[in-house]
Amino acid sequence: xxxxxxxxLDPAGYGRQVEQAGFRALWVPGVDDAGALDAxxxxxxxxxxxxxxxxxxxxxxWEPADLASRAGGLAGAYPGRFILGLGVSHAPRVERxxxxxxxxxxxxxxxxxxxxxxxxxxxxxxxxxxxxxxxRDRALGAYPYFAPPEHTAFxxxxxxxxxxxxxxxxxxxxxxxxGEANARGYAKFYLEMPxxxxxxxxxxxxxxxxxxxGSARLIDTVAPNGPERSAQRIHQHLxxxxxxxxxxxxxxxxxxxxxxxGQAAELLSDLLK
Numbered sequence: 001x002x003x004x005x006x007x008x009l010d011p012a013g014y015g016r017q018v019e020q021a022g023f024r025a026l027w028v029p030g031v032d033d034a035g036a037l038d039a040x041x042x043x044x045x046x047x048x049x050x051x052x053x054x055x056x057x058x059x060x061x062w063e064p065a066d067l068a069s070r071a072g073g074l075a076g077a078y079p080g081r082f083i084l085g086l087g088v089s090h091a092p093r094v095e096r097x098x099x100x101x102x103x104x105x106x107x108x109x110x111x112x113x114x115x116x117x118x119x120x121x122x123x124x125x126x127x128x129x130x131x132x133x134x135x136r137d138r139a140l141g142a143y144p145y146f147a148p149p150e151h152t153a154f155x156x157x158x159x160x161x162x163x164x165x166x167x168x169x170x171x172x173x174x175x176x177x178x179g180e181a182n183a184r185g186y187a188k189f190y191l192e193m194p195x196x197x198x199x200x201x202x203x204x205x206x207x208x209x210x211x212x213x214g215s216a217r218l219i220d221t222v223a224p225n226g227p228e229r230s231a232q233r234i235h236q237h238l239x240x241x242x243x244x245x246x247x248x249x250x251x252x253x254x255x256x257x258x259x260x261x262g263q264a265a266e267l268l269s270d271l272l273k
Contacts, residue, residue, distance in 0.1 A: 009258055015043035017258075019050040021265035022272035027055030027085070027143075027166075027246045032062075037070050044078045051080075055143060055246065056087035056125045059108060060094045060101075064115035075120035084118070085143055086111070087125030090193045105130055112138050123164060127151070127199040132158040140164050141243075144199075146190045148221045149236040151203045156241030167242040170223035171230035172250040173260050173267070179225030185254025187214050187223050223250060227267050234268065 011028075018026050031037050031054040043052050052074075057067060071084040088104035095101055108124070108131070124135035126142040132155050135142035141164025144155055152167045159165055172183040190196045197210050200218065209215040214222075224233045230247075237245045247264055251257025265272060 009256075011039060012042040012046040014258060015047050015050055015052070017261055019047045021261055022269075023247075023265070024049070025051040025053060025083075025244065025246075027053045029055050031055075031057040034066070034070060037067075037074075040082075041074060041077075044074065044081055049081075051083060052078075053083035053123070054085045055145075056085040056089075058089045058093070059086055059111045060089055060097060060099055064111050068116045068118040068120075071120035072118040075118065082120055083123055083140070084120040085123045085125060086139075087143075088131075090195055092193070105134070108134065123166065126155070127195060128202070129158055136160065136163050141166065143246075144168070145246075146170070146187075146196045146222055147199055148203050148205075149233070149240045151199065152237045152240035152242050154203070164244070165242050166244045166246060167237040167240075168246040168248060169230065169233050169237065170248045170250050171234070171260075171264065172223055172225040173227055173230060173257070173263055174251075175226040180219070182250050182252060182254055182257075183219050183223035183225045184213055185252075186248070186250040187219055188254065190222075227263070231267050234271075238271075 015026055026043060028040060037054070037057070040052050071082070074082045088108055091101035121140040123141050123143050124131060124139045125145060126132045126135045127144055127147065132142050136159045142155055142159060143166040144151055145168045147167065152165065156165055170183065170186045172179040172186065174182060191210055191214055200210055205218055209218040220229065224230045234245050234247065249257040249260040249264060251260065
């Protein structure tokens, strides 16, 4: 599960709901500072089996030694239940911090070189072949985001059989026009990010698919609406080689929909046994 910030959402309480629903992991976005990382501890403390992962920690806003130390503390306190997801983020977000988004692949290599050893398993947010190779060679595995099942197959081919491959589906469970509108609201932000747009082009989508809010085919692929299409897409990622699929519940206007947790658990009951 992937909980975007939602008004009034209690992370620890929601973590317990996710665990009780049968899901095995909770991927938390926007871990850009110590406060955001520290906020994961109550989720771990309030659950017994749930794996909590940063999805992702932005390497442009962290010092390697500080992040390694803090992540190691969580991994040590909750063995086998914390994963450190690292990523290079996106040019618009990095530039808002006053930094130039220059050579992100080199930035990741430097960050890994400078990061002290930590007991926290590391997963890299990876889309292109070079970052996927780096995830294969220097980390536990890869976490591609906002990508079609065809990309999952591509990523598995590069990673090989051993490394962890985590895919993601934006699932707008409301059927019909309401669900499609929610899916488009969710996709709008990501389609404006060059990293995601370029990856969609590599995966066979054209500029016409990506422009103007996304074609019907593209939206149905990355953010299916309705229970049946959502479940189908999740299974397609698993069949393409994913070990784990992050289910991003999409509600009104593209916002996170924590209230859909029970419906998602029922829909995916075959995977939660």
